[in-house]
Every structure is written in structure tokens, then in C-alpha cells.
Amino acid sequence: MSEEIDGRVRRGLDAREARRAQILESSLQVFAERGFHATSVSDLVEAAGVARGTFYLYFDGKEALFLELLEDLTRHLRENIVGVDLTRGGMEDQLQATVERILATLVDNRALTRILFREAVGLNAAVDERLAAFDAELHGYVARALQVGQAVGIVRPLDAEVSAVLVVGGLREVVRRYVVGTDEMFDVSRVARAVLDHQLRGVLA
Amino acid sequence: MSEEIDGRVRRGLDAREARRAQILESSLQVFAERGFHATSVSDLVEAAGVARGTFYLYFDGKEALFLELLEDLTRHLRENIVGVDLTRGGMEDQLQATVERILATLVDNRALTRILFREAVGLNAAVDERLAAFDAELHGYVARALQVGQAVGIVRPLDAEVSAVLVVGGLREVVRRYVVGTDEMFDVSRVARAVLDHQLRGVLA
Amino acid sequence: MSEEIDGRVRRGLDAREARRAQILESSLQVFAERGFHATSVSDLVEAAGVARGTFYLYFDGKEALFLELLEDLTRHLRENIVGVDLTRGGMEDQLQATVERILATLVDNRALTRILFREAVGLNAAVDERLAAFDAELHGYVARALQVGQAVGIVRPLDAEVSAVLVVGGLREVVRRYVVGTDEMFDVSRVARAVLDHQLRGVLA
Amino acid sequence: MSEEIDGRVRRGLDAREARRAQILESSLQVFAERGFHATSVSDLVEAAGVARGTFYLYFDGKEALFLELLEDLTRHLRENIVGVDLTRGGMEDQLQATVERILATLVDNRALTRILFREAVGLNAAVDERLAAFDAELHGYVARALQVGQAVGIVRPLDAEVSAVLVVGGLREVVRRYVVGTDEMFDVSRVARAVLDHQLRGVLA
DNA sequence: CATGAATGAGTATTCATTCAT
DNA sequence: CATGAATGAATACTCATTCAT
Numbered sequence: 001m002s003e004e005i006d007g008r009v010r011r012g013l014d015a016r017e018a019r020r021a022q023i024l025e026s027s028l029q030v031f032a033e034r035g036f037h038a039t040s041v042s043d044l045v046e047a048a049g050v051a052r053g054t055f056y057l058y059f060d061g062k063e064a065l066f067l068e069l070l071e072d073l074t075r076h077l078r079e080n081i082v083g084v085d086l087t088r089g090g091m092e093d094q095l096q097a098t099v100e101r102i103l104a105t106l107v108d109n110r111a112l113t114r115i116l117f118r119e120a121v122g123l124n125a126a127v128d129e130r131l132a133a134f135d136a137e138l139h140g141y142v143a144r145a146l147q148v149g150q151a152v153g154i155v156r157p158l159d160a161e162v163s164a165v166l167v168v169g170g171l172r173e174v175v176r177r178y179v180v181g182t183d184e185m186f187d188v189s190r191v192a193r194a195v196l197d198h199q200l201r202g203v204l205a
Numbered sequence: 206m207s208e209e210i211d212g213r214v215r216r217g218l219d220a221r222e223a224r225r226a227q228i229l230e231s232s233l234q235v236f237a238e239r240g241f242h243a244t245s246v247s248d249l250v251e252a253a254g255v256a257r258g259t260f261y262l263y264f265d266g267k268e269a270l271f272l273e274l275l276e277d278l279t280r281h282l283r284e285n286i287v288g289v290d291l292t293r294g295g296m297e298d299q300l301q302a303t304v305e306r307i308l309a310t311l312v313d314n315r316a317l318t319r320i321l322f323r324e325a326v327g328l329n330a331a332v333d334e335r336l337a338a339f340d341a342e343l344h345g346y347v348a349r350a351l352q353v354g355q356a357v358g359i360v361r362p363l364d365a366e367v368s369a370v371l372v373v374g375g376l377r378e379v380v381r382r383y384v385v386g387t388d389e390m391f392d393v394s395r396v397a398r399a400v401l402d403h404q405l406r407g408v409l410a
Numbered sequence: 411m412s413e414e415i416d417g418r419v420r421r422g423l424d425a426r427e428a429r430r431a432q433i434l435e436s437s438l439q440v441f442a443e444r445g446f447h448a449t450s451v452s453d454l455v456e457a458a459g460v461a462r463g464t465f466y467l468y469f470d471g472k473e474a475l476f477l478e479l480l481e482d483l484t485r486h487l488r489e490n491i492v493g494v495d496l497t498r499g500g501m502e503d504q505l506q507a508t509v510e511r512i513l514a515t516l517v518d519n520r521a522l523t524r525i526l527f528r529e530a531v532g533l534n535a536a537v538d539e540r541l542a543a544f545d546a547e548l549h550g551y552v553a554r555a556l557q558v559g560q561a562v563g564i565v566r567p568l569d570a571e572v573s574a575v576l577v578v579g580g581l582r583e584v585v586r587r588y589v590v591g592t593d594e595m596f597d598v599s600r601v602a603r604a605v606l607d608h609q610l611r612g613v614l615a
Numbered sequence: 616m617s618e619e620i621d622g623r624v625r626r627g628l629d630a631r632e633a634r635r636a637q638i639l640e641s642s643l644q645v646f647a648e649r650g651f652h653a654t655s656v657s658d659l660v661e662a663a664g665v666a667r668g669t670f671y672l673y674f675d676g677k678e679a680l681f682l683e684l685l686e687d688l689t690r691h692l693r694e695n696i697v698g699v700d701l702t703r704g705g706m707e708d709q710l711q712a713t714v715e716r717i718l719a720t721l722v723d724n725r726a727l728t729r730i731l732f733r734e735a736v737g738l739n740a741a742v743d744e745r746l747a748a749f750d751a752e753l754h755g756y757v758a759r760a761l762q763v764g765q766a767v768g769i770v771r772p773l774d775a776e777v778s779a780v781l782v783v784g785g786l787r788e789v790v791r792r793y794v795v796g797t798d799e800m801f802d803v804s805r806v807a808r809a810v811l812d813h814q815l816r817g818v819l820a
Numbered sequence: 821c822a823t824g825a826a827t828g829a830g831t832a833t834t835c836a837t838t839c840a841t
Numbered sequence: 842c843a844t845g846a847a848t849g850a851a852t853a854c855t856c857a858t859t860c861a862t
Binding site: 037121146149153154155156158159162163165166167168169170171172173174176177190191194195197198199200201202203204205 | 381
Binding site for chain 6: 630631634665666667668669672
């Protein structure tokens with residue numbers, strides 16, 4: 001009998017998780033199409049095919065749901081920004097691989113990325129904070145890498161702070177152009193190589 | 206008598222223009238503080254010190270007013286991005302001066318810049334279009350400059366498209382960090398120099 | 411075998427009754443704390459420790475349950491308002507005992523009394539009707555007692571109708587003050603004596 | 616011109632006050648009929664014949680409006696409970712006049728009185744506080760009067776606290792019966808006399 | 821019998837826009 | 842031209858009740 005109850009509970013929990021996932025997924029699509037502000041809870045429940053009350057059974061509101069979607073993406077991203085080991089050879093290949101992974105992740109999560117770039121800022125203190133934290137993390141990561149590079153003599157003398165800003169901004173713009181601003185595919189490998197080539201060697205002849 | 210009427214009309218038009226300018230200016234401040242979505246028409250008329258009806262006498266609505274503010278800024282910017290004559294010597298100095306002018310303009314219009322970066326996207330088809338156009342313009346300008354540079358042998362062989370994206374993104378990020386994200390001043394000249402140094406020569410030793 | 415079934419049924423009914431009683435009791439507490447309107451069915455099922463559906467298996471809804479609680483209290487009260495035999499001596503002692511019994515009953519059911527006084531009116535036609543009926547019953551009881559008293563010469567000539575209203579109202583106010591409005595105990599006997607003294611002899615010297 | 620503007624402003628303010636009064640009056644009727652909880656903002660705006668938005672232009676919500684109605688009544692009442700001067704003769708006549716005034720005021724404001732008695736308690740902390748304060752004031756007034764009476768020898772030795780409770784409760788019940796519980800008129804003078812006769816002299820022969 | 825996920829009608833409240841004065 | 846009271850469609854959210862498991 002306890003097994004039967006366990007079974008029931010288990011099935012209940014599974015169903016709950018499935019519902020949550022279903023609402024998250026359909027909401028993601030709606031947000032990506034309409035944008036956060038233009039999306040009403042009615043839009044979300046309609047897309048999810050559930051009643052208004054059901055929506056609130058799973059989420060505290062559209063902002064809370066949105067926050068969860070953002071967390072999903074930043075988690076995805078963090079998992080893909082793994083460190084480059086400068087003591088090992090083939091640094092440029094490692095960097096290339098990292099940039100490719102980041103771009104591929106964002107392409108795979110195009111809807112979320114679109115939301116993130118288009119409307120995530122200024123919605124909500126919690127969202128802003130989360131994004132600012134991610135931003136600082138990213139910037140710090142690049143700046144430290146440059147400083148380490150300078151210490152080991154790979155990187156020439158330069159303003160590591162500003163260069164970190166430029167590297168992050170360049171990547172952000174690539175995403176804006178090739179992931180957010182279009183539905184077309186692009187050659188991730190080629191773009192990643194061009195990015196590295198530019199950032200490492202500049203444009204002067 | 207026609208002169209008298211002209212005088213009246215003139216005075217009327219001047220007053221009208223002054224009112225418009227006053228409402229635009231006060232609205233700009235409110236938008237910069239509260240953000241577009243958190244700002245209501247009530248906030249705007251209160252800040253302007255005019256009646257609600259008067260507001261609609263001068264603008265078609267809060268979005269239309271916002272659009273005008275954006276146009277102001279993009280016009281300002283356009284005026285400051287003047288071409289670099291690569292055939293003349295001192296190219297790097299010319300670029301340095303251009304970057305400095307852009308940054309200085311944005312610092313001078315911090316409120317507008319903040320609005321532009323924080324919330325302008327996804328508000329409205331018209332706004333999006335205008336921003337996209339400016340973006341394309343900027344990108345094209347840089348890309349063409351790079352191609353010309355390649356033609357005259359100043360710029361090494363590279364993917365001009367991607368490099369243009371990286372240059373624009375780098376500048377955008379600098380603005381995000383040093384203009385939008387803080388109220389503190391920064392050394393425009395030093396940052397401009399670091400930007401050029403990075404973009405021209407890359408980071409490798 | 412029929413015995414066995416009887417046993418089963420009996421056990422089933424007992425369990426049912428126990429469940430009902432448990433839900434009634436916990437609901438009473440919640441109503442007394444939060445008040446009728448501020449109490450949701452969720453509060454009730456949570457307090458009872460049963461599922462939402464189970465609640466509706468035992469009661470038609472929160473109003474129906476509330477009505478049952480009210481009936482409990484009015485039944486308790488009716489049982490304690492036993493007639494005074496004016497032909498027998500010691501009338502004042504009998505009245506004193508009656509008032510004490512009423513007050514003691516209400517103190518013993520403080521939660522219910524509180525609900526009754528604070529929020530029972532205007533909830534629902536059924537509740538209102540029940541309360542009005544109890545009210546009329548009480549009023550009639552006192553009025554008749556006064557008339558009988560007049561007939562036997564114990565009560566002086568007066569407006570029995572109005573006096574009945576005043577007697578009931580006085581008692582009601584005592585309950586409001588000493589039972590509903592506070593959690594402190596009070597000297598039931600002393601108050602009952604003061605009540606009778608006042609109502610029987612007035613305040614004039 | 617300043618006169619003209621003054622005129623405009625004056626007219627505007629008058630109109631505002633008239634609207635407020637109109638909404639208050641129609642809301643009062645609805646509350647008296649349906650009761651507070653059964654009344655929705657929709658009911659109120661429909662009764663007032665204004666748009667939903669207009670309602671919120673004048674009141675913060677239905678609770679705020681309700682609070683204003685209650686304040687109206689308690690102000691009316693306070694103005695009618697003027698002290699009895701025991702040093703002057705004809706004390707009983709003075710009391711009679713006071714009771715008559717109170718009853719007349721409540722009859723004149725039957726709708727408000729009905730609301731006050733039926734549903735004012737337990738709605739809201741602010742309302743409760745206001746009512747409790749009025750209650751305490753009333754009780755204190757009577758208790759002090761009894762004590763003064765005892766001091767000057769008009770009132771016999773008794774428990775002034777409990778007697779005050781009984782007097783207030785008696786009056787409250789009279790109102791409940793003759794004002795709140797029916798739409799019929801009653802002989803205010805006769806009832807007031809019966810009330811005083813009962814409270815002053817009791818029921819015993 | 822018991823469960824609790826799902827429902828959807830209902831509620832309060834906001835706010836861009838209009839228009840009579 | 843200027844005003845600001847009035848509008849009402851739209852929005853987020855609640856909660857008593859049902860019903861498949």
C-alpha cells in the first residue's frame with residue numbers, strides 16, 4: 001500500500017513537473033515573439049492551453065516565470081564558459097572552442113537569447129541584478145585572462161580593463177547580429193575564428 | 206496689418222516651440238529616471254507642469270514623444286561621426302578624435318543615452334526600426350572604412366563584416382560601462398586611445 | 411455476515427462523524443482567528459489536514475459549515491435558557507442562575523461567540539434568518555416573562571416590549587465587552603448580580 | 616482675467632465636490648441594501664452612473680469610501696450627544712431629550728446606521744479602531760455620568776461599569792430593533808421615555 | 821472514500837486618451 | 842490654446858468548487 005501511495009505521489013510530481021515545463025516552454029515562445037511587455041498573462045495561459053488559475057498554481061506571475069527562463073539561460077551559458085588553460089599549448093584553439101560553444105549555446109536557445117538581449121534590462125530589480133552579476137562575472141573572467149596573459153608574456157602591454165570591455169562587447173554584438181537579429185543560421189566556426197583573429201591581432205596591416 | 210499678423214503668428218509659433226521643447230526636456234529627465242515603461246503620461250505632464258490635454262496638443266502620445274527624443278540623439282550622433290580621410294596622414298589621430306567626439310556626445314546626453322541603451326528596444330515597431338536603421342548605418346560605415354583601408358593597404362586581410370561588428374560592439378559596450386552604467390566621469394581621451402589601440406593592434410604580444 | 415456488515419457500516423459512520431467533528435473544530439478555530447471573510451477554504455482544509463476535495467465530501471461549502479457552527483452555539487444557548495418559575499419563591503436567585511449559565515456557556519464557546527458577534531450578520535440570508543429567529547425567540551421569552559411578572563404583580567407597570575429590548579441588549583453588550591472583546595476572565599457571578607440589580611431596580615437612588 | 620480663472624477653478628471645485636457627494640450618496644444606498652461584502656466596485660459605479668475610472672478618481676477604493684461614510688455617521692452622532700448638566704434641574708428631561716436626539720439622528724441616517732450595525736465590524740483594522748474608539752467614548756461618557764450621579768446622590772450605589780455597559784447595550788438594541796431591523800417609523804418620544812423609565816427605575820414593582 | 825490539480829468566473833485597479841468647458 | 846474630469850478597455854490575480862485518478 002505504501003508502494004501504491006508512493007506510486008501516486010511519484011506520478012503526481014512527474015505530472016506537476018511536466019506541466020511546469022510545458023508552461024515554461026510555451027511562455028518562452030510567446031515572450032520571444034511578442035516581447036515581455038507586450039505579453040499579457042492571458043497570452044501565456046492561452047499559449048499554454050491552461051486556465052488562468054492553473055498558471056498561478058505554478059508561477060507567482062509573469063515576472064516570476066520570466067525570471068526562471070532567464071536563470072535557465074544564464075545557467076546554460078555558465079556551463080559553457082570553461083576556463084582556458086594557458087599552460088597547455090594550443091591556447092588559440094582553446095579560445096576558439098570556447099567561443100564556438102558559447103555561440104552554439106545561444107543559437108540553441110535563440111528564443112531565450114532574444115528575450116535576454118531585447119527586453120531583459122529594466123524590467124525588474126531582481127532581473128537587473130541577476131544580469132548585472134552575470135555581466136560582471138563575464139567581464140572579470142576576460143580581464144583576468146588578459147592579465148594572466150600579460151604575466152606570462154603572451155599578451156602585450158595594454159589596458160586590460162578596456163580591452164576586456166571591448167572583447168565582451170564584441171561578443172555581445174556578434175550575438176546581437178547573428179543570433180538575435182535574424183533567424184538564419186551562420187557559420188559558427190568561421191565567425192568564431194574571425195572574432196579571435198580580430199581580437200588577438202587587430203586590424204592594422 | 207499683415208505684418209502685425211505675421212508678428213502674432215511668429216510669437217505664437219515661438220511660444221509653441223518653447224512649450225514643445227520644455228515638455229521634451231522634462232520628459233527626458235523623467236524617462237531617464239523611471240524608465241520608459243514605469244513612466245506614465247501622468248508623470249510626464251506633472252513634470253512638464255502642463256495639463257493632460259495640453260500634452261496631447263503637442264504630442265501624439267508618450268511613444269511619439271519618446272521617438273522624438275530618440276531622433277534627437279541619433280541626429281546628435283550622426284553629426285559627430287564624420288568621415289576619416291584615409292588618404293590624408295594622421296589617420297589614427299583622426300580616429301581618436303572621432304571616438305572622443307562620440308563618447309563626449311553620449312556623455313553630454315547621458316539621460317538619452319541611458320534610455321536608448323536600457324529600454325528602447327522592443328517598445329514599438331517604429332522605435333525598433335529607427336534604431337535598427339541607425340545600427341545598420343553605423344555598421345556599414347565601419348565596414349566600408351575597413352574595406353577602404355584594405356584597398357589602400359592600411360588594413361590587413363580580415364573578415365571586414367565580422368570586424369565591423371566587433372568594432373561597433375566594442376564601442377557600444379564602452380558606452381554601456383562608462384556612460385550608461387555609472388554617473389561618474391571617466392577619462393574620455395584615455396579610453397578612446399585604449400579602444401583604438403586594441404582594435405588596431407589586437408591583444409597579442 | 412449481516413452483523414459484520416453492520417459493524418463495518420457502524421465503523422464507517424463513526425469515522426465519518428469523527429472526520430466531520432474534526433473539520434468543524436479546526437474550522438471554528440480558524441474562523442475565530444481570521445474572521446469569516448478573511449478565511450478561505452484553503453485555510454480550512456489546511457487547518458483540518460485534509461484535502462480540498464475531502465472538505466466538500468463533508469460540507470457543502472464554507473457557508474454551510476459556518477451555519478452548522480452557528481447552530482451548535484444557538485442550541486447550546488437554548489439549552490441554558492430554562493424558564494424561571496415565578497410562582498416559586500427565590501425568583502431572583504433563579505434569574506441569577508440563568509444569567510450565569512448563559513454567560514458561562516458563551517465563555518466556554520468563546521471562539522463561536524466571537525464569530526457570532528463579529529461577523530455573522532449580513533453573510534448570507536440563511537445565517538441572517540437563523541440569527542433573527544434566535545433573536546426573536548430570546549426577545550419573546552423576556553417579554554413574556556415581564557408580562558407574566560406584571561400579571562402576578564412582581565413587575566411594575568412598564569412598556570414590556572421596550573424593556574425586553576433593553577434587557578436583551580444589555581446582556582448582549584455584556585457579552586460583547588466581557589466575552590468577545592477580551593481574552594481575560596471575569597467574575598461571572600459578580601457581573602450577573604450587577605446585571606440583575608440594574609435591570610430589576612434601575613439606577614435611581 | 617484672474618477673476619475668470621478664479622471662477623473656473625471655483626466651478627471646477629464645486630463640480631468635484633458635487634460628484635464626490637453623488638458617489639457617496641449612491642454608494643451608501645447600495646451598501647445599505649446589499650451589504651459591504653456583497654457589494655462590488657462594479658455595483659458602486661453602476662449605481663453612481665460613472666465610469667470605473669471615475670470612481671478611483673475620487674476614492675482610493677471601496678474600503679476608503681466606506682470609511683468616509685462611517686466617519687460621516689460618527690460625526691453626526693457625536694454632535695448629538697451633548698452632556699447633561701446635573702446641576703441644573705430637570706435632569707430626566709435632559710436625558711430624554713438626548714436619547715431622542717440620538718434616536719432621531721440614527722433614524723435620519725437609517726442607511727448608514729444599518730451599515731454600521733450590520734457589517735462595520737471586522738472589515739478592516741482602521742474601521743475597527745474607529746468604531747472601538749467611538750464605543751469606548753460612549754461607554755466612558757455613561758460611566759462617568761453614573762459616577763457623578765452617585766457623587767451627588769442622584770444615583771444609588773451600584774456597579775457603574777456594568778450599568779454603563781447595560782445602558783449602552785440597551786440603547787444599541789433599541790436601535791437594532793427600531794431603526795436597523797425595520798423600515799417602519801416608531802414613536803421616538805415614547806420609546807425614549809420607556810428607555811429612561813426602565814434604566815432609571817428598573818422593572819421591579 | 822480521499823486526493824489535489826485544474827478550473828474560470830469574478831474582483832479591484834490602472835492609465836492612455838478624449839472632449840466639453 | 843489650455844484645462845483636467847471623465848472614460849472604459851485592459852490587466853493581474855483570487856478562490857470556491859469540481860472531478861479524474
